[in-house]
Amino acid sequence: MTSYQPIPLQTLHDNHGRRFTYLRLSITDVCNFRCHYCLPNGYQGDGEPEPLSLEEIQQTVTAFAALGTRKVRITGGEPSLRRDLIEILQVVTATAGIEQLAITTNGYKLPQHIDSWAAAGLSQLNVSIDSLDARVFKAITGHDRLREILSGIERALELELPVKVNAVLLRDQLDQLPQFLAWLRHTPVTLRFIELMQTGSQPDYFKRHHISGDVIRQQLLQQGWQALPRGPHAGPAQEYQHQEYAGRIGLIMPYSPNFCSSCNRLRISAAGKLHLCLFGEQGYDLRHLLHPQHQAELQQRLQQLLQLKASGHDLHQGNSGAIRHFAMIGG
Numbered sequence: 001m002t003s004y005q006p007i008p009l010q011t012l013h014d015n016h017g018r019r020f021t022y023l024r025l026s027i028t029d030v031c032n033f034r035c036h037y038c039l040p041n042g043y044q045g046d047g048e049p050e051p052l053s054l055e056e057i058q059q060t061v062t063a064f065a066a067l068g069t070r071k072v073r074i075t076g077g078e079p080s081l082r083r084d085l086i087e088i089l090q091v092v093t094a095t096a097g098i099e100q101l102a103i104t105t106n107g108y109k110l111p112q113h114i115d116s117w118a119a120a121g122l123s124q125l126n127v128s129i130d131s132l133d134a135r136v137f138k139a140i141t142g143h144d145r146l147r148e149i150l151s152g153i154e155r156a157l158e159l160e161l162p163v164k165v166n167a168v169l170l171r172d173q174l175d176q177l178p179q180f181l182a183w184l185r186h187t188p189v190t191l192r193f194i195e196l197m198q199t200g201s202q203p204d205y206f207k208r209h210h211i212s213g214d215v216i217r218q219q220l221l222q223q224g225w226q227a228l229p230r231g232p233h234a235g236p237a238q239e240y241q242h243q244e245y246a247g248r249i250g251l252i253m254p255y256s257p258n259f260c261s262s263c264n265r266l267r268i269s270a271a272g273k274l275h276l277c278l279f280g281e282q283g284y285d286l287r288h289l290l291h292p293q294h295q296a297e298l299q300q301r302l303q304q305l306l307q308l309k310a311s312g313h314d315l316h317q318g319n320s321g322a323i324r325h326f327a328m329i330g331g
């Protein structure tokens with residue numbers, strides 16, 4: 001017997017009129033890649049606590065779902081490194097209220113995994129590919145796996161999974177656009193250029209490599225791409241389409257005005273901390289509440305903490321918060 005009493009269905013909201021229906025759940029901070037902008041020296045074993053167990057993940061997702069979360073993204077580190085990933089996907093899929101289950105992965109061994117992920121309930125795949133040139137891809141990530149990742153994407157499309165590809169926009173890689181466009185002409189994926197964001201571990205890298213997504217936007221508009229209308233609960237990406245292309249392009253520009261006004265997401269770190277913002281000063285530890293007997297308390301705590309959410313980040317002041325790199329929390 002537990003003391004848990006279901007509470008009425010409602011949606012997490014903050015003091016700035018935003019509703020939060022999307023949870024980004026990190027299940028590990030470990031990664032096997034060495035992306036220049038994230039973990040240039042590889043995963044160093046930062047002394048982080050054990051990642052959340054399957055049961056703790058179940059409690060987390062149950063609480064968020066009861067408070068209106070409809071979409072969960074599994075992220076990391078590299079989530080495919082967790083041996084119990086299939087069970088995690090199944091648990092999230094089985095949670096009442098969850099309608100969409102996505103994963104963000106570097107695509108490691110994707111062809112071997114994708115069928116079982118789809119069978120476990122995955123409804124959207126995001127893969128990070130910063131270049132379609134195998135040599136550049138290897139130089140950025142430390143892994144010569146581009147071909148394998150692309151074949152995993154083909155398989156996902158055969159399985160009719162919507163696929164988004166994340167590419168971090170780097171100043172010295174702007175010449176990659178034509179190659180990406182040629183691919184998108186016949187490949188029905190959404191390619192999202194993400195502006196490089198400053199993190200605590202690499203302020204100098206940011207200064208050298210950051211460039212505004214406006215550069216891409218101007219090129220797209222000149223080539224006849226058209227901005228798609230944004231839905232009322234759309235995330236931060238502005239998407240573009242072109243009738244001659246099977247794929248779409250999205251731009252994620254956190255340094256642009258009003259970026260935070262469309263925020264609809266909350267983050268849980270692999271160690272069970274709630275992060276109200278990717279660039280917040282702290283995470284709020286929930287781990288002691290991730291047990292069935294504390295479910296009601298967990299939901300109350302989440303509602304209280306939401307009242308602390310700031311209206312926007314301080315990136316323009318050079319304040320990137322407590323995150324040393326995105327592998328800590330999943331981007």
Ligand code: SAM
Binds near residue numbers: 075
């Ligand atoms: N390992 C998985 C992957 O790479 O897709 C999931 C975790 S990774 C931290 C999530 C996303 O964050 C990736 O698309 C990655 O390119 C992006 N990312 C990492 N560091 C970033 C930074 N400093 N600025 C912008 N995006 C970043």
Ligand code: SF4
Binds near residue numbers: 034076078106
């Ligand atoms: Fe690993 Fe993803 Fe970070 Fe690359 S971006 S080092 S794949 S966590």
